[in-house]
Amino acid sequence: IPPSRPGAGQDVGRSCILVSIGGKNVMLDCGMHMGFNDDRRFPDFSYITRNGRLTDFLDCVIISHFHLDHCGALPYFSEMVGYDGPIYMTHPTQAICPILLEDYRKIAVDKKGEANFFTSQMIKDCMKKVVAVHLHQTVQVDDELEIKAYYAGHVLGAAMFQIKVGSESVVYTGDYNMTPDRHLGAAWIDKCRPNLLITESTYATTIRDSKRCRERDFLKKVHEAVERGGKVLIPVFALGRAQELCILLETFWERMNLKAPIYFSTGLTEKANHYYKLFITWTNQKIRKTFVQRNMFEFKHIKAFDRAFADNPGPMVVFATPGMLHAGQSLQIFRKWAGNEKNMVIMPGYCVQGTVGHKILSGQRKLEMEGRQVLEVKMQVEYMSFSAHADAKGIMQLVGQAEPENVLLVHGEAKKMEFLKQKIEQEFRVNCYMPANGETVTLPTSPSIPVGISLGLLKREMAQGLLPDAKKPRLLHGTLIMKDSNFRLVSSEQALKELGLAEHQLRFTCRVHLHDPRKEQETALRVYSHLKSVLKDHCVQHLPDGSVTVESILIQAAAHSEDPGTKVLLVSWTYQDEELGSYLTSLLKKGLPQAAS
Amino acid sequence: MKLYCLSGHPTLPCNVLKFKSTTIMLDCGLDMTSTLNFLPLPLVQSPRLSNLPGWSLKDGNAFLDKELKECSGHVFVDSVPEFCLPETELIDLSTVDVILISNYHCMMALPYITEHTGFTGTVYATEPTVQIGRLLMEELVNFIERVPKAQSASLWKNKDIQRLLPSPLKDAVEVSTWRRCYTMQEVNSALSKIQLVGYSQKIELFGAVQVTPLSSGYALGSSNWIIQSHYEKVSYVSGSSLLTTHPQPMDQASLKNSDVLVLTGLTQIPTANPDGMVGEFCSNLALTVRNGGNVLVPCYPSGVIYDLLECLYQYIDSAGLSNIPFYFISPVANSSLEFSQIFAEWLCHNKQTKVYLPEPPFPHAELIQTNKLKHYPSLHGDFSSDFRQPCVVFTGHPSLRFGDVVHFMELWGKSSLNTVIFTEPDFSYLEALAPYQPLAMKCIYCPIDTRLNFIQVSKLLKEVQPLHVVCPEQYTQPPPAQSHRMDLMIDCQPPAMSYRRAEVLALPFKRRYEKIEIMPELADSLVPMEIKPGISLATVSAVLHTKDNKHVLQPPPRPIQPAGGKKRKRASDDIPDCKVLKPLLSGSIPVEQFVQALEKHGFSDIKVEDTAKGHIVLLQEAETLIQIEEDSTHIICDNDEMLRVRLRDLVLKFLQKF
DSSP states (O other): OOEEOSSOOSSSSOOOEEEEETTEEEEEOOOOOTTOSSGGGSOOGGGTOSSSOHHHHOSEEEOOOSOHHHHTTHHIIIIIIIOOSOEEEEHHHHHHHHHHHHHHHIIIIIITOOSSOOOHHHHHHHHHTEEEEOBTOEEESSSSEEEEEEEOOTTTTOEEEEEEETTEEEEEOOSOOSSOOSSOOOOOOOOOOOSEEEEEOTBSSOOOOOHHHHHHHHHHHHHHHHHTTOEEEEEOOTTTHHHHHHHHHHHHHHHHTOOSOEEEOTTHHHHHHHHHHHTGGGSOHHHHHHTTTOOTTOOSSEEEOOGGGGGOSSOEEEEESOTTSSSHHHHHHHHHHTTOTTOEEEEOSOOOTTSHHHHHHTTOOEEEOGGGOEEEOOSEEEEOOOOOOOBHHHHHHHHHHHOOSEEEEESSOHHHHHHHHHHHHHHHOOEEEOOOTTOBOOOOOOOOEEEEEEHHHHHHHHHHHTSSOOSSOOEEEEEEEEETTEEEEEOHHHHHHHTTOOBOEEEEEEEEEEEOOSOHHHHHHHHHHHHHHHOTTSOEEEOTTSOEEETTEEEEEEEOSSOTTEEEEEEEEEGGGHHHHHHHHHHHHTOOOOOOO | OEEEEOOOOTTSOOEEEEETTEEEEEOOOOBOGGGGGBOOOOSSOOHHHHTOOBOOOTTOOOTTTTTEEEETTEEEEOSSOOBBOOOSSSSOGGGOOEEEOOSGGGGTTHHHHHHHSOOOSEEEEEHHHHHHHHHHHHHHHHHHHTSOOOOOOOGGGSHHHHTTSOTTGGGOSOGGGOBOOOOHHHHHHHHTTEEEEOTTOOEEETTTEEEEEEEOSSSTTOEEEEEEOSSOEEEEEESOOOSOSSBOOOOOGGGTTOSEEEEEOOOSOTTOOHHHHHHHHHHHHHHHHHTTOOEEEEOOSSSHHHHHHHHHHHHTTTTTOTTSOEEEEOTTHHHHHHHHTTOGGGBOHHHHHHHHTTOOSSTHHHHHHTTSEEEESSSSTHHHHHOOSSOEEEESOTTSSSSTHHHHHHHHTTOTTOEEEEOOOSSOHHHHHGGGOSOOSEEEEOOOOOSOOHHHHHHHHHHHOOSEEEEEGGGGSOOGGGTTOTTSSOOOSSOOEEEOTTEEEEOSOOOOEEEEEEOHHHHHHOOOEEEETTEEEEEEEEEEEEETTEEEEEOOOOOOOOOTTTSOOOHHHHSOOTTSOOOOEEOOOOHHHHHHHHHHTTOOSEEEEEOSSEEEEEETTTTEEEEEESSEEEEEEESOHHHHHHHHHHHHTTSEEO
């Protein structure tokens, strides 16, 4: 299985991984990099195939969740580069993905005036190629390739995917979260023992402090800022963290009886809450249980934001998109409020290099904006890791759950990945890889070959296998019939019969001369008792007609035609009993022990 | 492979399939038609019901008059209603490994099975099935428990007494096993044993069998099941629909190539067209309301009611009914309406697209928002203050024996302005109405059963081509009331095998193959020979390992070479293990070429004699005789191992090994 990867290297940005497994090619995610505004934004699809159409090369595309760094390049890929095959994603992803894409398109094209970007129609056409999957549903992409989605937490509708061809399989996690939060459950996978587990490693080294502490910290900071009359800006992505933080603030406001208004930046977010209401089966146990009485996504204290509110006096809390302060409303509000030290901005998630969010988090206080303007940041800047990625502990936990043969780390930073790689190799004794962008990792697999065994043969063997002699492994003998791609293992007798062939019996009869003056019958009897004493494990019989059998080998005594003092033993066996037959002749050749009498 | 049939009700099945080493229960239906033999449980004390005369035998003996009451010529048991359980004696139910549930109507007996038979296995069902099934059970328990009835009649169940009773009590089956309703505690415990599954999910049972639910198109989350091993496939079709209603369409393609197809849950009203019935429902409803009457719709809290509300949503404005209040009264009304909106993934395509907008998939959200539809947990409380007439009331239970519907029947039954419209097909409406006779209110029967009819079944069977069909006996003959309608039965070749309650069927197929895996190292060592064009053979000698019902062939261990000389040799060491089998041989030996080969290998003085069946080759010098026939070769020689082995190898060159 060689997964090669045009996208996600050791830099969180765009995810795009190509996996070739058992002759099938699957593209995992189709993300874009938010830090770039040029060609580097999209993955380089020429890695996949230099000549020939993508549709012919790829068997399917799988999107793990709706974040743009996982699906942002999809319309570009399918409509502009050209791909007509199936694209798989979960229902919530299918519902939300086009909205985020359209939103992003608007910012890029309408606000920034970028050319060579996908259009609204392209998004629509692209979504027509999408096939929605249920959790745990086994989707048969074609006769050999099947995929299965597992719950991943992270955001609404996020899924991990198992890709399977014959007995080879790969699990791709996308982004996931191993601890349940206020609105989503924890990722879960069964012990599917894939050949390869491809896992994100955004928080490869962080073992985050307990969720409760972080929540308390967050509430304390917001509360303090509001108390001193400051305005709090929380740049978020419309879906995901935003809902968790809203639930958090909503309950806090209720409990503390606070009056300062909370706003949610317009459009997308109200809609987003609605998606959460309709896809409530994807949220965590508690919300699902209580939704009939009280839908957690109907907020009392949180109202829609209007641009004019930003200049209102007095404290307020505003959730605004997008989350990395790279464009749009959050950036506008940030510009307005940045100059006042009473105000605060809380970055609740990871920021990609090159974004304003990343700059202020790394301590930059003078920002160069468009048109050479310099913005001085006086407001308080806080970072709270709320983004729902698995931390090192979570990643280890997932590796333990799935029990893969190999692990491949993606979507993380090189140094941190190196650390995690060592840890995984130590603890689970599996190979761990961390390829760079465009690098190809090839894993040899040795799949076993499934064939059909005739029940008669199997039952016969199993019955004998139950004998107590477990130390001597029993050998199963049969004939493998290969007809087209149909492989069947049957007993040799059945194979002959099926092919209409007659068995050819090969029989040997050896004459063994024995010095014995007695009568033939007595000789036979002596032979019998001799063999009986030597061959204790075998079935030795003396038949009424005077002959002796050992298993299926027949021994007859006859008089010698010339020498009455010699008897001739005729030992007769078939080819199948050759070993025993030849042993018997050599044994008898040594002569019989002198009878005691 | 055997099928144990525990239920006689064709749409509320309960079968147990023994397949390979597993015991699988297919559905767990509860026959509630037994409750029709009981008096209704009124929510409010009803003088009419409590003053019904006791029933006495023809000879005037009235010893049963406390238990049995008479109403308009019918006799009813005055007791807590009881249900007819699936057969529990036919098979030890503690040996059942898993229970597969196909839809929420077919799981109502679950608490009886999981809580009282020693069952320790797992139940598999989809999420909507479990959630709505829970609502149905909750409603049932609530209906029965909120009207505590002191009396529990049992005298009439005595076999000798039952014989004396009038029909249908006389003919009721297994009355001694009828049970009262379970408790909420038992429901919760039963539901906790359920594991949620998604459509097309492959679930491994003990590595021996794989089960998969498929969309059946009948209700939210309803499924058919595939039970298969690598070489055998059983399809279990229960409650399926090809009509376009709210659920995801039926998955027919996956049912193909079945060895056996068990077919249950067909429509109970094969002669009625659901679309026509919906039309009739709407027009009767409008007619009554326009005349100032009230409409009562006895129904389950989930299922067809969603479709009815959707029809009414489109219909009420055009019919001028916008001011008429619609009431939905059930302890689970709110939950049912809410739950219906969150199962987008289980809905038909149209509804799914709505959710993507995002809008609620069912228009009853809008009916509720605009106050046209109101829902109440019961007729006590808020309802009594909001209640306006004329109105339309949806409420349960469709048997008319318990639930709020009993009150409305008593309240509205006396006026001919009012109408009761039966839409649920599970109960005969005449029998349901019997304890309310004489009635003045109008009764309209518009049964809406979207399950497969016989035309659709024959189309389906043509499409999926199962080798054998198994179905309840009711489907192999026309319905008793329409015995001339030969089209109202299953027609297939070979004829369907039928079952009845408490019967055990041996399913007609033999397992021949099992999957086994050949380890790559072993596969590499195999030497295939092409015997006929396209057919190759390879002899395999390998070690069989079996674990968790999975079989693996590993390469045979290398013989351990005895450490040279040190070990004392015993006679028994030399005895060969006769279990090392030699391959079978096939082919025949061409005498001339054989003789040439012998000469080439230094044998001289060869004589060939013809015999009746073949030839005898004599090697005079070596005093050896070789009989060659079509299917056998016999080498007779002196005890000269070297010579024998040389001859053997020469012979083997002409033969093929297996």
